[in-house]
Amino acid sequence: MATSTAAPAPRVARHDPRLDLVRKALRHGLVLLGGGIVLLLGLVALFGAALAPYDPLTMDFTARFAPPSLAHPFGTDDFGRDLFSRVLYGASVSFRVAIIAVGISGTLGVTLGVAAGYLRGWVDEVVMRTMDVLFAFPAVLLAITVMAILGRGVENAMIAIAIVYMPIFARVTRGAVIAVRDREFVTAARALGQGHLRIMAVHVLPNSLGPIIVQTSLSLAFAILAEAALSFFGLGTQPPDPSWGRMLAEGRSFLHQAPWMGIFPGLAIMVSVLGFNLLGDGLRDVLDPRFRGRG
């Protein structure tokens, strides 16, 4: 009886560079710390309503300006509203505005950047010179100007923030696309007769995603700051809705009586922005070839 003595074929480990990057990212300290903060705040934004001990809009005039205590961990405001509950609700406002604004600016900026970087020529000139003009405005002033045109309100704040951060997406994407547009796989796709649109969507964009992912994280941080600033100026989220920037603006008038009104909403903004910044910096270390291996 013949028995098979042949050893099983050695298993060849398939090397997927994308999986390597994910593993590397998950071992990176900044990604873990920043991602952890973002995840935690994301959960607060999603389930803040369930976690909040009080209704953020309910006034209690017997508890006006109550200092931080077990009943009110962040104290109360001039209407006796619980600041801890308002800060929890504010997370959902900040995250919603930031995600939608960055979604719009990313979609527009990446589309323009891919077109400019891949097609070059007059498309590149027109797109990038227009972006240069938008870059020439200080960000806050540009946002204020857009709000002047569109009017106050949280939806218009999203559009204003999207316009302000679109040029940076276009610039970052263009740079990444230029680096890959002459690579062999793009030339091969062209030789196979694939159309520009398909090449840009299937070959160029997926291979330029690293810097775009990094920019998305950093832009989310900036968008949280910008929403808070616009609400602080009275242009973004309108009362009585809780927004961190709005809460700071309200607290500014009562710094002497209730300093906690000017502290906790600011702390919430800082921690969120820090989370996205750390995540962005960590992702840059992992994904951007120019930063790999730098201390």
Place this chain on the structure above:
Amino acid sequence: MSLSYLLRRLGTLLLVLVGVSILTFAIIPLIPGSPARVMLGVQATPATVATLERQMGLDRPLPVQYLSWVSGIVTRGDFGTSLISRQPISREVARRLPATLNLAVVALLIGLAIALPAGFVSAMKPGSARDLGVSIMSQLGVSVPDFWMGILLILLFSETLGLLPSSGYRPLSDGFVPWARHIILPALTVGIISGSIMARFVRSALLEVLHQDYVRTAHAKGLPGAVVLRKHVLRNAAISIATIVGLQMATLLSAVVVVEIIFAWPGLGQLALTATLQRDYPALQAAVLLSAVAFAVVNLLTDLSYMFLDPRVAYD
């Protein structure tokens, strides 16, 4: 630096300025409702509004209005008339511009006073405790909202310690002490944040030079550390640091706008917000245009400064 580079760079600046002026001009046509309606109020009849629009030249084609607006600014410094105060906006701008410049310059100096030593001590011993300290400070600087930093400083120095005023502006002509007392908090707010951000870039710029072969060679041939630092490291890092300072001006100008509002500092940023809230659109146009022009010019100067810092840069 070749003349052709200078001309090319000036051409780009001109193009950007034309784009900036078109976008700024577009504020009024894009806003729903007419400036004449803002001036006359909701009670005014359509006929009265139409008459005022004719007087203001708003019935002319947009390109004609644009050219007349731009030529007024370029030839006479005329930004139009405020819809609220009915005063020439140029007068308001002339009153506010020194306040903004004062704040921007002092804030930049504070920022540099923080960034240069912090970046330096951090780069000299990478991985050390002080390097980690600078990195943490830098991350916090990027993450702290400028308006919150302003509130915290007011809380500490005005409300708690009672040392400094929480708002207002006094020109230098009123005396150094009143000027300094009023400018410290707003300038510190902007300076601390921009200094923390710049420190990280200064560190990177120095580290990059410190690892160059010529620095190692200079050490190997026995040059004293201070000479290597002065002649080889700092000189070569200066170009990157100048770029950082130039680029940082954008963040700084944005921060100045915010800080002016918090500290009731009568500058262009406060003018922009007040104009937006009061729907005084010509005043908003003036504030936005001047800030954007200032920023574009700073960018040009940053580019041109390379020549003085690095003779190898020939721009052919």
